[in-house]
Amino acid sequence: MKFLRFTNEVAARAAFAEYLTEGEWPAYIGTAAVDVVGTIHRPTGNMLDDDVPEMAPLEGFHINLSDSVPGLAEFEIEPPTTPARVFFGVT
Template structure:
C-alpha cells in the first residue's frame, strides 16, 4: 500500500491529470486501486460546547494506492502509524 500526500487537491489533480476520467478520479490506474481520502481531520484534544471533539485538518490532500504508479512515486510518504484509511486486507 502506498500513501500519497499533495499540497492541495489542485496539486493532486495536476499530478493525476493523465489518469482523470472526464475530470473524475479513477478507481484504478492499471491494477493499482485508488482511494481519494482528501483532507484528514484529527481531534485536537479540546471539546466543543456540545460535547463533540474539536477537529483540526492535517496538512495536505491525501490519496492511497494499492501499489506504486509510475510518475506518482515522488508523492509517496512513509506509512503513517495510524492511517485514516487502508485497503481491506492491507498489512
C-alpha cells in the same frame, strides 16, 4: 499500500491529469486501486459543546494507492502510524 500527499487538490489533480477521465478520479491505475481520501481531520484534544471533539485538518490532500504507480512515486510519503483509511485486508 502507498500513501500520497499533495499540497492541495489542485496539485493532486495536476499530478493525476493523465489518469483523470472527464475530470473524474480513476478507480484504478493499471492494477493499483485508487482511494481519494482528501483532507484528513484529527482531534485537537479540545472538546466542543455536547462533548464533541474539536477537529483540525492535517496538512495536504491525501490519496492512497494499493500499489506503487511509477509516475506518482515522487508524492509517496512514509506510511502513517495511524492511517485514516486503508484498503480492506491490509494490515
